[in-house]
Amino acid sequence: MVVRHKDIFFANIAGVDHGECHLDLYLPDKLQDRDIRYSDQDLNEEKATEDDKYDSIKEVLNAQDDRSNVSVDSEGIYNQEKLLTGDGTRDKNVDTFYLDSGRSKDTDSGSSGVPFVLFIHGGGWRRGGRAAWKHFLYFDVNFLVAFLQFFVGTYGNIGEVLAENNIACAVVSYPLTEAGPVVLLVEMLLSYIQSAFFVFVSSLPIFGILLLYRTIFHSSHNNTYELIFKENDTFSVFRACVLLASLITNIATSLLFFLSRRQFNISFKQIRCLSVALGVSLVIAYNSSSPVHHLVILTLVLNQIMIFYQRIRRHGSTYEEQVKAVAQAVKWAKCFSEETGKTDVNRLYLMGHSAGGHLVTLSALDESILASVACSTNDLKGVISISGVYDLLCLNKHWLRHVYLEPTFGRSPNKWLDASPAHLAKRTKSSNIMPKFLLMLAEKDLFLKSQSFKFARTLDELQVECKHVEIRKSNHFNIVTNTSTREGSTLSHVLDFVK
Incomplete structure (x- = not known):
């Protein structure tokens, strides 16, 4: 069984109205401790016998009564929301995940923890979310697309499959931009x-x-x-x-x-x-x-x-808020790994699809992005990009410029180059700061195919460890919605890369 922690608040980006970013956390069943599925009643009963241990948790729950939720649904899934401090950092006095009694949270049966993958969704920087159907239902108000996204389970399918294969995964939502x-x-x-x-x-x-x-x-x-x-x-x-x-x-x-x-x-x-x-x-x-x-x-x-x-009302936001959200997610993941011991802090991976592929590669190449939250590229074991966008100049064409490029990256060509992983990599002085890369592209994704090969060659010239894979009989969408793990599929390559 996959243990899903829903709607966890992890970042509040200053100056952005829609900056309350969230993630859904998928854990392998073997990481689920007996006492982690607490309801409010369970917490009260435990507090009576272990008052010191859970006192700080109850204070947060009482202080943030309208912002937090700890419950167990009908499927036995633990739900948590926004148990963090106001500036988006973890409250060091609150152990919100490791609630078992008497065991050290630094060890887990002698294991250093499982790999941890942070997945960043696609959608052209303007659509989607960790549960894509909710965005198309509530914001785009497109019943047809919402139904199709719900049917295929985008992007929760990634978290579920990885967790079933003993890899922890957090599917992250970030601030979206808006066109004119x-x-x-x-x-x-x-x-x-x-x-x-x-x-x-x-x-x-x-x-x-x-x-x-x-x-x-x-x-x-x-x-x-x-x-x-x-x-x-x-x-x-x-x-x-x-x-x-x-x-x-x-x-x-x-x-x-x-x-x-x-x-x-x-x-x-x-x-x-x-x-x-x-x-x-x-x-x-x-x-x-x-x-x-x-x-x-x-x-x-x-x-x-x-x-x-x-x-x-979302018009005016840029990709800069989005990469900040990715950085905050990395910081949150490090904190989670260090405090709980359930995931291996030395095996943290960034993974993204389409626009998400652009954001994860950019975050790995630009040292200043992770440095803004006191992290570094050394904290990343690897980066997985699925049909990512690596050269923004390809969007400087007709309607693409007005729909995707200008709303997110502005009108300055210099800024487009600065935000393009392919151009940023060429200016990188040292490959020692880069994690290993897995680049995947769809066989029928003709628009992004050439730039994927060019970016792979650039990384190879920099002597960065990079594996480049073309997924046969796939397009820009089913390359990430296909949940098969058979040899040659998207997720089979992910599993091999992570493990």
Whole structure:
């Protein structure tokens, strides 16, 4: 069984509104101690007998009652959230993971601990998260993509497979950037079309019943039907289905705003304003000549305004906040390894996909990134990049520049070069500071293929230990969603590299 520690707070980046970064921690079952699955009641009972040991834990739980959660769900999975100090560092008085009684946390049956992999997700620096489907559901509001991401389990599948193979893994979320208003509006339109399409396809059985009802009871209920849809032509049923799908999409979006207002950072005042606006829309639609048409349009406009407002607030963030998050994750991982002894502090790996591959390679090449949190590249045993972006100049083309390059890296070509691992490696004076690398690319990922080979050659010229692998019959997405560990697969190479 894989032991999953959910939503652990590890960094609060100063000056960034969305800087509260989190990770999900996946541990092999053999690392799970008997007493680590504590609920609040268990902590109270243990405190009665070992008051000194758990006194500091209870103080943190009481002081951060609205920011922490220690519980066990129905599957026996330990949940923890935000048991850290305000500046994003571990509280040295709190041993939040090693809760077994009487054993030294520096030893684990004579073992120095298992390897520890920090996985940084992809998404073009602007999308995704440790559970990618949540981002596409709550922020992009794209029901179709959210469903597909949930179905394949991106990116939790990485943590689960590694933990099943006796490797600890933390899947990290970092601050996301945002494009300008024009690009954002186009993306919102595409997301809405995909959401409505998903709802339409999912509701086909219901629409089939509607069509049957319309056919059988056409004459007796025609007046009622026309009163609602104001239609009386051969395409009325199809138009009704499209309108209903759009209306259901709008209602679902409104419910998401209400149920997840904390994730959207929406105040109750904004919720009240939205509720009043929806009420006014209902009145206007009811008194109009075509109620459903007007209701769909009004609710669509209200929802898209809310989505636009929430997303445009992220505009202005850059990759610098993202590499800081990676550095904070390394610091957290070192602290976790040293304090618990469950993972080997000398076998810490950075791993990333796509944009995450760019961030991990950049963090390993630029000494100042890890130095900002009192760490160094010597703390890394290796770096694994899967379909990573190594030369940002490849994005300086047409719409790619406006969608990915400028929103995250600005408009200065010099800054693009400074943030490109391929160019940064060429300026590196010594290879002694670099960990070993595993670079993987997809066979059908033509856009990133050439730069992957060039970056591998650059590392080879610097005499950096580097293994370069092309995964056959793969593309940019299934290279990381495929959970197979058979020979030649993505994760088989990862396991060989780490172990």
